[in-house]
Amino acid sequence: xxxxxxxxxxxxxxxxxxxxxxxxxxxxxxxxxxxxxxxxxxxxxxxxxxxxxxxxxxxxxxxxxxxxxxxxxxxxxxxxxxxxxxxxxxxxxxxxxxxxxxxxxxxxxxxxxxxxxxxxxxxxxxxxxxxxxxxxxxxxxxxxxxxxxxxxxxxxxxxxxxxxxxxxxxxxxxxxxxxxxxxxxxxxxxxxxxxxxxxxxxxxxxxxxxxxxxxxxxxxxxxxxxxxxxxxxxxxxxxxxxxxxxxx
Amino acid sequence: xxxxxxxxxxxxxxxxxxxxxxxxxxxxxxxxxxxxxxxxxxxxxxxxxxxxxxxxxxxxxxxxxxxxxxxxxxxxxxxxxxxxxxxxxxxxxxxxxxxxxxxxxxxxxxxxxxxxxxxxxxxxxxxxxxxxxxxxxxxxxxxxxxxxxxxxxxxxxxxxxxxxxxxxxxxxxxxxxxxxxxxxxxxxxxxxxxxxxxxxxxxxxxxxxxxxxxxxxxxxxxxxxxxxxxxxxxxxxxxxxxxxx
Amino acid sequence: xxxxxxxxxxxxxxxxxxxxxxxxxxxxxxxxxxxxxxxxxxxxxxxxxxxxxxxxxxxxxxxxxxxxxxxxxxxxxxxxxxxxxxxxxxxxxxxxxxxxxxxxxxxxxxxxxxxxxxxxxxxxxxxxxxxxxxxxxxxxxxxxxxxxxxxxxxxxxxxxxxxxxxxxxxxxxxxxxxxxxxxxxxxxxxxxxxxxxxxxxxxxxxxxxxxxxxxxxxxxxxxxxxx
Numbered sequence: 001x002x003x004x005x006x007x008x009x010x011x012x013x014x015x016x017x018x019x020x021x022x023x024x025x026x027x028x029x030x031x032x033x034x035x036x037x038x039x040x041x042x043x044x045x046x047x048x049x050x051x052x053x054x055x056x057x058x059x060x061x062x063x064x065x066x067x068x069x070x071x072x073x074x075x076x077x078x079x080x081x082x083x084x085x086x087x088x089x090x091x092x093x094x095x096x097x098x099x100x101x102x103x104x105x106x107x108x109x110x111x112x113x114x115x116x117x118x119x120x121x122x123x124x125x126x127x128x129x130x131x132x133x134x135x136x137x138x139x140x141x142x143x144x145x146x147x148x149x150x151x152x153x154x155x156x157x158x159x160x161x162x163x164x165x166x167x168x169x170x171x172x173x174x175x176x177x178x179x180x181x182x183x184x185x186x187x188x189x190x191x192x193x194x195x196x197x198x199x200x201x202x203x204x205x206x207x208x209x210x211x212x213x214x215x216x217x218x219x220x221x222x223x224x225x226x227x228x229x230x231x232x233x234x235x236x237x238x239x240x241x242x243x244x245x246x247x248x
Numbered sequence: 249x250x251x252x253x254x255x256x257x258x259x260x261x262x263x264x265x266x267x268x269x270x271x272x273x274x275x276x277x278x279x280x281x282x283x284x285x286x287x288x289x290x291x292x293x294x295x296x297x298x299x300x301x302x303x304x305x306x307x308x309x310x311x312x313x314x315x316x317x318x319x320x321x322x323x324x325x326x327x328x329x330x331x332x333x334x335x336x337x338x339x340x341x342x343x344x345x346x347x348x349x350x351x352x353x354x355x356x357x358x359x360x361x362x363x364x365x366x367x368x369x370x371x372x373x374x375x376x377x378x379x380x381x382x383x384x385x386x387x388x389x390x391x392x393x394x395x396x397x398x399x400x401x402x403x404x405x406x407x408x409x410x411x412x413x414x415x416x417x418x419x420x421x422x423x424x425x426x427x428x429x430x431x432x433x434x435x436x437x438x439x440x441x442x443x444x445x446x447x448x449x450x451x452x453x454x455x456x457x458x459x460x461x462x463x464x465x466x467x468x469x470x471x472x473x474x475x476x477x478x479x480x481x482x483x484x485x486x487x488x489x490x491x492x493x
Numbered sequence: 494x495x496x497x498x499x500x501x502x503x504x505x506x507x508x509x510x511x512x513x514x515x516x517x518x519x520x521x522x523x524x525x526x527x528x529x530x531x532x533x534x535x536x537x538x539x540x541x542x543x544x545x546x547x548x549x550x551x552x553x554x555x556x557x558x559x560x561x562x563x564x565x566x567x568x569x570x571x572x573x574x575x576x577x578x579x580x581x582x583x584x585x586x587x588x589x590x591x592x593x594x595x596x597x598x599x600x601x602x603x604x605x606x607x608x609x610x611x612x613x614x615x616x617x618x619x620x621x622x623x624x625x626x627x628x629x630x631x632x633x634x635x636x637x638x639x640x641x642x643x644x645x646x647x648x649x650x651x652x653x654x655x656x657x658x659x660x661x662x663x664x665x666x667x668x669x670x671x672x673x674x675x676x677x678x679x680x681x682x683x684x685x686x687x688x689x690x691x692x693x694x695x696x697x698x699x700x701x702x703x704x705x706x707x708x709x710x711x712x713x714x715x716x717x718x719x720x
Contacts, residue, residue, distance in 0.1 A: 026631035027716045064353060065493060087356040098351030100342075102282045114274035115355040117267050141285075157351070418644070422637050427627040436624060436641065439617040440648050443655035450658050468658060475651060482647055486640045489561055493633065 012039040015165060015195040016061065020070035023056055030056050032219040033070065038212065040164075043196040045210030047203065049242050053219045054199045058167050061197060062092050075164055088116065091158035094169035097150040098157065101143040105134055105153055108142060109160060116161035128156040132182060148179035155186060166190075168198040172205050203238070207231060217242050271357045275365035279339065280372065289338050290376060293331045297381045300327040301388055320389050321453030325408070325445055327385075328378065332412055333434050335373055336420040339366065344424050353491070363417060363487040370413040378405065390456050397455045400462045400469075404455075407472035408448035411479060415440055418483040421490045447471045503696035510689025537682055539589040541690035542582050543611065547649065549579030549694055550618070554646035557639035569635035570709070572642055573625065574701040578694060580618045586611045606656035613652050617645045 016038040023031040031053045038044045048054045059065045061074055063083040072079045075089035092098075099108050106125065113121040129135045132152040142150060151174075158166065172180055187196075187209065200206045206213065207229065215223040215238060222241040229237070283289050304323045308316055316323075343349040352362065382405075386394075394401065416437055423432040447468040454460040462469070515537070553575035560568035590608050595601050602608075621641055628634035 026629075027712065062354060064350060084356045087354060090354075092350075092354050094347075094350075096347035096350065098347050098354075100278065100282060100348055101346060102286050103278065107278070107281060111274050111278045112351070112355070115271050115352075115357055117270065117356075415644070418640075422624070422640065425628075425633070426624070426637070427629070432624065432627060435620045439613050439620060440644065442613055443648070443651050446655045446658050471655065471658070478647060478651065479644070482644055486561070486643060489636050490640050492636075 012041050014038070014073075015040040015042070015075060016044075016197065017073040018057075018061075018070070019072075021057070021060065021067055021072055022069035023053070023060065023065065024068045030219050031068075034216070034219075034221055035070075036214065036221065036224065038195055038197060040195050041193065043191075043198070043209050043211045044214060045206035045212070046197065046199045046214050046216055047201070047206055047238060048216040048222070052216045054216050055169055057216065058169055058197060058199050061165075062090060062167050063087055088161065089163055090165045090167055091161070091163035092167045092169070093154055093158045093171045095171075095173050097142075097154040099142045099150060099153055102141055104139050104141050105129065105145075105156075106138050108153065109156060112157050112160055118161050124160060125156075128160065131186070132156055147174055148176045151175055151179055152182055155183060159186075159190065164193075165195045165197070168196065168200075170200055170202075171198065172200065172202050203235060204231065207234060215241055267356075268358060268361050271355070272361050272365045272368075275352075275362065276369050276372075279366070279369040282342075283339075283373065289335060290373065293335050293373070293377050294380050296334065297327050297331050297377055298384060300330065301381070301385055305388065316389060317391070317457045318453055320385075320456045321449035321451070323389070324382075324385055324452060325449050327381070328374065329412065329438075329441060329445065331377060332370070332374060332416055333437065335377075336370060336416045336437075337424070337430050337433055339370055339373075339417075340420050340424040341429075349491075359488040359491050360484055362491065363421075363483060366421075367410075367413050367417040367483075370417055371409055374409050374413060375406075378409075392456075392459070394455050394459060397459055397461065400460065400465050401452070401455050403462070403469060404448055404451045404465065404472065407469065407476055408444050410476045411444045411472060412441055414476065414480050414483050418487060418490055421487070443475060444472065447475070503692060503699060507689055507692035507696050510685055510692055513685050513689070515686070536593070537686045538690075539586065539593060540683070541687045542589060543586045543607075544687065545690045545694045546579045546582035546586060546611075546614070548691065549575045549582060549698075550614075550642075550646050550649065552698070553579060553642045557642035560635055560639045561643075564632070566631065566635060566709070567706070569639065570705045571698075571702055572635075572639060573621075574698055574705055576618050576621050576642060578697055578701065580615065580622075582694070583611050583615050583618070587615065604659070606653065606659065609659075610649070610653045610656055614649055617648065621645065 014037050016036075018037070019035050021031055021034040022029065034053075034057060036044075046054050046057070056065065060067055060072055060079065063079050063086050066080055074086045077083075077085045077089075079086050100111070103111070106129075109125045109128070110121065113125065118124055126135075129138055132155060134149060134152055134156070137145065137149065142153065145153065151171075171183060175183065196209070198206065198209065207227070211227045213223075213225050213227060213229060213234070214221060223237060301323070304327075308314060308319070340349075343352065416433075419436045419440075420433055423429055423436060426432055451460070451465045451468045454464065553572045556568045556572035556575060560566070560572060587608065590611070591601050594603055594608075621638060624641055625634055625638050628637055
């Protein structure tokens with residue numbers, strides 16, 4: 001899929017390192033010791049039933065949650081000790097757009113550009129709005145946007161500061177086909193030199209993009225494999241491993 | 249669309265203070281644009297404050313020619329405090345509802361910068377409301393002119409406002425994350441704000457009723473200054489915990 | 494402090510001091526020469542209770558800071574046990590204060606500095622409890638409670654200061670700038686009561702903390718058994 005993972009001339013450096021990650025909310029242990037790595041340029045697709053801990057893991061990579069135990073390193077920085085550089089290096093796309101409904105697209109992007117310290121603010125915003133086909137609605141408040149448009153603008157928000165790592169939380173859910181195409185087109189364009197972690201229920205998309213596949217179940221890794229698994233085999237594997245809450 | 253090649257993205261500490269100020273301005277600007285565009289919070293708070301004054305009149309008009317002179321400071325500040333209880337919640341409610349708070353926390357921004365920006369935003373709203381409310385209040389309730397003491401009055405106003413907004417912002421951040429969002433804030437804030445109330449109403453009433461210069465009010469002004477300093481520092485130290493996770 | 498003195502010993506010690514203090518107050522110390530007369534003797538309990546309440550809130554403050562730094566829930570337990578005891582003592586301050594007020598000045602309530610400060614303190618720490626009750630998740634609850642305990646404690650002396658701006662009150666200022674203002678014999682009784690009250694606080698804190706720790710262990714066991 002991408003040259004960046006050509007392992008013949010030496011493996012790419014580690015972009016994400018997770019070691020013994022645990023998370024408890026009160027007495028509930030949601031993550032029970034995850035360990036995995038993602039190399040630069042890799043694309044990790046994470047599957048699993050609801051409540052398995054997928055989104056929790058992603059949020060920890062994003063520094064929105066702190067680990068209860070274990071270490072998490074993103075772009076060479078520990079998320080607990082050194083969250084600022086991590087935040088500069090990541091972009092987060094979730095089904096919540098994280099956009100201010102009463103602000104226009106331009107105002108939203110200007111805000112985030114200022115927060116991230118994007119130097120070529122205006123040029124970058126214009127470039128992204130064009131790429132995402134939102135230029136015409138640049139000065140309309142986000143409240144008037146459709147779901148697909150909001151998702152597109154959310155993508156702009158996420159890549160505005162040119163992050164090296166993109167974290168995607170079910171990005172295709174709720175999108176109309178046109179928006180899916182735009183998202184996929186964008187992902188293709190930035191595929192090289194970026195590292196991805198995507199949580200998804202969409203097995204087809206997960207397999208299409210992923211260079212590594214993982215199933216998280218009951219707070220543990222139930223299955224991991226490099227890409228190359230076809231849809232049917234994977235579905236079988238999925239059903240085999242996901243058993244009403246217990247890890248097989 | 250390409251990201252920077254290789255190496256650490258970290259722009260280094262040199263950019264940090266400059267970044268903080270720019271981020272501060274960005275947050276304040278964002279909040280101001282948002283509220284002034286929809287206007288519903290500002291308008292509601294102004295209406296509330298004016299209505300409260302009218303209600304005070306009817307509530308206290310028990311005896312013919314009752315003299316409210318020494319109640320004026322109290323009436324004014326009670327009104328402002330209750331208006332802020334409404335406004336503080338609103339300033340966070342939307343961040344929470346649209347998950348914008350996540351978006352904000354994802355940014356490489358010091359949590360303290362967020363605190364200061366939010367406090368200043370709330371302060372601006374309070375000042376706007378007061379700009380409308382004080383003249384109306386003067387019209388309704390104050391007989392004698394206090395124009396000579398306008399400066400001390402404004403100083404007291406500003407200092408008390410800072411205290412209310414700083415503590416209010418900190419506590420609103422906490423209460424917005426709990427089950428009984430709106431009801432919790434008054435319970436938490438009101439006991440803490442009593443010292444401000446005492447000092448501010450004392451000073452304000454003196455100005456309205458008898459006229460007082462900065463010298464007469466020095467003790468109260470210094471107290472408010474001290475209050476603001478202490479709690480700004482306290483909020484500074486604890487805000488990270490209030491807004492995190 | 495923990496294993497040094499056993500819990501029952503602490504309670505007995507507290508009891509001894511308090512009762513001694515009481516006896517001294519009644520038979521050793523002179524009857525107050527001012528208008529208050531015999532009722533002044535409630536002072537030997539009223540003030541120690543007040544000071545002990547503040548000590549409890551101080552412990553809660555320190556424990557709150559410790560929790561924020563370590564994220565260890567045992568500090569949270571100490572914090573809210575202390576707040577609870579402090580609140581209890583504060584209510585007692587109000588009650589004894591009101592009794593004193595009635596006996597000495599024939600009025601159940603007066604809006605004067607000490608009493609109103611403690612009234613506010615009661616509301617403040619009652620708010621602490623309300624805050625705890627509306628947060629479901631343990632760590633978050635402990636974090637918010639800790640932040641509030643810190644802010645609240647800082648606010649107590651500030652509130653006291655602020656009440657000085659209010660019009661003059663009836664409450665005699667005992668510990669004034671120029672010394673304790675008490676005669677020798679009065680001071681002894683007062684001091685003994687003070688020690689007794691402090692010992693009582695320590696004993697109660699120990700006991701309550703032990704109970705809370707036990708409760709916590711039970712919940713842990715329940716969870717691990719799949720409860």
